Amino acid sequence: MTLRTPPSWEQNASHPAENDRLTTQALWATTGIIGSSSMEVTANSPVGMSVRVASGWAAIVGTTQTNMGTYVAFNDATVTLTITTANPTNPRIDLICATINDSYYSGATDNVAYQVIAGTPAGSPVAPSLPANSIALAQVTVSAGATSISSGNIADARVVVTTNFPVGDVTSVTAGAGLTGGGSSGDVTLAASVATNAQTGTTYTLVLTDNGKLVTLSNASPVAVTIPLNSSVALPVGAVIIMAAYGAGTVTISGTGGVTVVSNGATAATPVIRAQYSSVAAIQTSANNWLVIGDLT
Numbered sequence: 001m002t003l004r005t006p007p008s009w010e011q012n013a014s015h016p017a018e019n020d021r022l023t024t025q026a027l028w029a030t031t032g033i034i035g036s037s038s039m040e041v042t043a044n045s046p047v048g049m050s051v052r053v054a055s056g057w058a059a060i061v062g063t064t065q066t067n068m069g070t071y072v073a074f075n076d077a078t079v080t081l082t083i084t085t086a087n088p089t090n091p092r093i094d095l096i097c098a099t100i101n102d103s104y105y106s107g108a109t110d111n112v113a114y115q116v117i118a119g120t121p122a123g124s125p126v127a128p129s130l131p132a133n134s135i136a137l138a139q140v141t142v143s144a145g146a147t148s149i150s151s152g153n154i155a156d157a158r159v160v161v162t163t164n165f166p167v168g169d170v171t172s173v174t175a176g177a178g179l180t181g182g183g184s185s186g187d188v189t190l191a192a193s194v195a196t197n198a199q200t201g202t203t204y205t206l207v208l209t210d211n212g213k214l215v216t217l218s219n220a221s222p223v224a225v226t227i228p229l230n231s232s233v234a235l236p237v238g239a240v241i242i243m244a245a246y247g248a249g250t251v252t253i254s255g256t257g258g259v260t261v262v263s264n265g266a267t268a269a270t271p272v273i274r275a276q277y278s279s280v281a282a283i284q285t286s287a288n289n290w291l292v293i294g295d296l297t
Contacts, residue, residue: 017104021062021069028059028070030236031135032161039075039158041096041138047148049086051096051140053079053114058098059161060112063132064105071100071133073112081114086146087121093128094118094140096157100133116140126232136208136234157208159236194242199223202249205256206282211239214279218246227255230287237284244279253280259288265296272297 033039038056045052055075062068075098083094095117101109117128119142127139136157140149196214204217205226217223225243228235245251251273255261261282265271271292273280280294 018067018069021071022067023069024059024072025061025070026164028072028161029164030159030162030238031059031061031070032159033058033135034072034161036160039098039135039137040156041140041154043149043151043154044080047150049083049147049149050080051083051138051149051154053081053096053137058135060098060100060133060135062100062102062105064102068102068105068133071102071112073098073100073135079114081116083116083140083142083149084118086142086144088145090121090123090125091141091143092119092121092125094142095128095130095136096138096140097130097134097136099131102133118142127234129231130234139208155207155209157234159208159211159239162238198246200247206233206235206241208233208235210241211235212241214242214244216244216246217249217251217273219249220247221249223247223249223251225251225253227253227259227261227282227290229256229258235284237286239284241282242279243273243282245273245276248276253282253292255288255290259290261290261292263292263296265292 034057037054039058040054042052042054044050053075055077058073060071060073062071081096097115097117098112099115100112101107103110115131119125119128130136138157139155141153142149194214196216197210198216198218200218202219202221203224205228217225243251243253252270253261254270261269261271263271271280274295274297278295280292280296283291285291
């Protein structure tokens, strides 16, 4: 399909829901939570084989086929989800997600539902793949023989939605929340902040919550940073992670098997941050393909 007729909300016209979702995708461009606390997964209280999902909003881009647009899902109260019985011998990693079901494209159900997708028990378990039309909320490590899930077993997998909404000329970035208007020129002040993840070890593997963050790497010895496969850590295409060498140790970035890294560094596939306090950005250009740019040696 090319240009759609009629455009959304034209008077005296009939509009399929898909057209309206394409309109929302002009605003909510990617799958992600809307609001930092939305749909956060935490341990239940008292602890047991269950977790809680907080209220909030999420934008979910349909992936069953192209041009489905963006669904906006809302949870108005905390929901408790059950974690199935642990394997007695091996650990596993479960995936918590919210999934859109739309019978217009597939199946017979029309709703949004939370899912706990149980992983396969193994000596070195990996998380299950994210289903179509879904947003990942958390990964839960279920230890062998576990009888409860604590906060230390839960890894946040949420990413923040990105927007195409034009905000004019950004004149400054300040702490706070929201978007404030400027003068008659239409300038605005964009309220934003960059979260940090301070690492002090000699090895580090990127995680889902590093997307959009500054990862500081501080050690006197060499530091090895690994970019994981999408099948184990589902960082979205377009993910941007800033890394800075805070310690005296050399920082080398490489991909695990199946991940391709390119850069203009002397060792293009395993770039090295040039010096202490230098920084780079790693950008996922397509699944398992990363571009590293910045102050490289």
